[in-house]
Amino acid sequence: MKFIKAIIFAAIAWFPIFVTIYTITGRSNDPSLVVASIISVIIFFIVINKDSGGSGATLASAAIGKVKDIKDEIELNLEEKSADFYAQAEEEYDNGEIDKGLWSQALIKAKGDENLRKVEYMKLRVKQLKKKV
Numbered sequence: 267m268k269f270i271k272a273i274i275f276a277a278i279a280w281f282p283i284f285v286t287i288y289t290i291t292g293r294s295n296d297p298s299l300v301v302a303s304i305i306s307v308i309i310f311f312i313v314i315n316k317d318s319g320g321s322g323a324t325l326a327s328a329a330i331g332k333v334k335d336i337k338d339e340i341e342l343n344l345e346e347k348s349a350d351f352y353a354q355a356e357e358e359y360d361n362g363e364i365d366k367g368l369w370s371q372a373l374i375k376a377k378g379d380e381n382l383r384k385v386e387y388m389k390l391r392v393k394q395l396k397k398k399v
Contacts, residue, residue: 355391359384365391
């Protein structure tokens with residue numbers, strides 16, 4: 267498996283160089299191709315001689331871990347932003363700054379229950395604040 271992996275890495279390094287040189291010069295016996303071939307052989311042996319610790323798997327695992335970390339950070343930022351919106355909505359409510367239209371919608375969503383009306387109002391207000399951003 268290491269041998270196949272080494273061949274693939276060497277080919278990946280060599281092929282674009284070969285295509286570029288062949289396209290530019292139009293000759294297949296260009297000395298630059300020899301240099302590209304030597305580079306690919308060096309890459310081949312580097313990959314073959316790497317320790318068998320599964321460096322490719324380690325790299326993939328690290329990349330996946332980093333993506334998960336970024337996802338968690340984004341979710342945390344969104345939760346913090348939502349918390350700010352809820353705090354703003356509650357502060358507005360406490361100061362008597364109530365949107366009459368949303369207040370009426372909240373009563374309907376709360377099915378006439380005055381105890382739930384504030385909760386529904388805050389949900390609607392937060393949704394409205396999010397749209398403005």
